[in-house]
Amino acid sequence: MNPKRSLKRAALMLFSFFTVLALYLGTKSLSLTYSYSDFQYDFTTAELRPLDKECIFPEVNPFDPYILDIAGLKKGTLTCDGHFLPEITYIDGLSIRINASRAQIPSKLVICKYRNITRVPYKDNGFSFSQWSESFTESINITEEHEFIHVKCNDRQVTDYTLSNSFYSLVPKRAHLNALYKALLYKRRVEFKPKETLNIVAVALDGLPRHQMVRSMPKTYKLLTQEFKSFDFTMHGQTGDNTFPNMLSLLSANSYEEIKKWWSAKIPQDVFNLIWHDFENAGYRTLFTEDNPTKGGFYWTGNQFLYPQTSYWNRPLELAMEKEKDFLWKEGWCIGSRSIVEYHLDYLTRFLDTFPADPVACMTIISEITHLNIANAALVDDHIFNFYKILETKGHLNNSLVVFFSDHGSRWGKIRETHNGVVESRNPFLILTFPLWFLKKYPQIARNLETNTRRLTTHFDTRLTLLDILYFKAQEPTPPFKGKHGRCLFQEIPKNRTCADASIPEEHCLCGLKVEKYLNLTSPEVSILAKALLSAVKQKSDPENCEEYSLGKVLHVGVLDLPNISNKKSRISLTYSVRLSVEPGGAIFESTITMNPKTNETAIRGGIIRLNMYRGEVECQPSPSQQMYCYCKGNDENKQSVIAR
Missing domain, CATH: 3.10.450.10 (Nuclear Transport Factor 2; Chain: A,)
Structure with missing residues (x-):
């Protein structure tokens, strides 16, 4: 006898029995499915279908000896000192001061000047310089509204000989907007009564798969997972091949396939309604920065925004530094005498320091180091480690969710050509660090986060988690458009979640592969x-x-x-x-x-x-x-x- 026919007949007999029992007991609801072995019988459709099973990631050894040999683990920390003009000026409050001792010539011979850098309205690839300031030999005052500054110092006796060449990102407080931000924040509290308000601090390393991060950044990984009790999402998937679709998943409600139906590269990207607007409307000050202004995630096909998408948007400075001859060097990893990692992480820290009592949301994407070669990740282990320790020392970890992530896995290179590389090409990393008090206060959320580190996730889920933080445990429905993709990571992700459920395209699915x-x-x-x-x-x-x-x-x-x-x-x-x-x-x-x-x-x-x-x-x-x-x-x-x- 056909086994399916026998199973179907037995299932119908059971259904009849339970139907009679339900009627006798007055039950108002009844499950209309019956599971047996690997199959489920649906009485409403009379179909026998396979049961959904747990998503199983392929098992590969990230510490395979061959992989370790080509992973670049012996590379030291990236440094930029001694190979460029010394930075002999520094910002001290509302002054630019000269530290002439670093100039290697008598201080009386050092003369400096500066100019402002601003964005050209409605031109995302445009920036302009002001006129040079008057010359100064010790210090010069600047205003509270100065934001991006270019400083050059010369030898008095040889005026065309440059002693120092520096660019600075400042964080003006913009006091004229204080009332607006306070009103928006108060409105959020009155209307929705969120239980908590946390800062969002996000740092991305472009194209770095999870296994390579674990291999090449042991100091940072140990600090996060052991000391800070962070959550490492081991089954994180990607929603597209390159940065652009994955950033859409993180910052917008739409997938790349969806926007292709109504958007082309000729249309300004302001239409994406990025998550920054939700934070701004809730009273958060926002900042976004990336190290490659012409080939970053939103610019790789020449796309542009009409308006800056965050309150603090240092793209004009990035464009100016890129145009400055020889200022970016060592494959773009060094900005003058500073590493590109230090520069951007210092900017985030300055932003947090400027608004210690106000909520902020900030993100930096560091592309140049790992995008072309994931073996370079070892160069930044100390930098990322030190950044987290600075956040801890200054108290920022105590009021922030820190998101450390990559946009997608590796796309090329020696590791990509191995069997490990097939898996690593589709498994970016995501590590969330919450204040320890938050995890103790909300133990069920901590348990769900821990469970979800072993469930299939994407940056659609990351986005919904950020929106949940924005209106944490609000008493009323909240205004952000959440879209149809993703699940907040504060809720348990189903064990049998499929790639389709998680909005992972078929070609990037690792479940059962x-x-x-x-x-x-x-x-x-x-x-x-x-x-x-x-x-x-x-x-x-x-x-x-x-x-x-x-x-x-x-x-x-x-x-x-x-x-x-x-x-x-x-x-x-x-x-x-x-x-x-x-x-x-x-x-x-x-x-x-x-x-x-x-x-x-x-x-x-x-x-x-x-x-x-x-x-x-x-x-x-x-x-x-x-x-x-x-x-x-x-x-x-x-x-x-x-x-x-």
């Missing part, structure tokens, strides 16, 4: 699959400006064990992971492809990923989305590398 076997490259399926991937890449390439790709080498073809399918015999198509190189240029592409073994019909599942960087191949293409699939006609092999985010 494993390779059943790798095919011999002489197998007949290999040539069919390679041809399908090569054809898909060619379709994305611009034939007018780009050389036509040909197959270089098939690197691997793996048969994937698909998640959420209980009966493998019922599969119509098999699914493969295909990786190949092309010529000219040696680009390496990877995709997931399904193929019907009877008809050899193929289909690309999700997107195509490029695993190596664009080596001076793409100057003929303005759009990064097109650069990925191009080797320019007449390309000069010696051109400087152009790396697209």
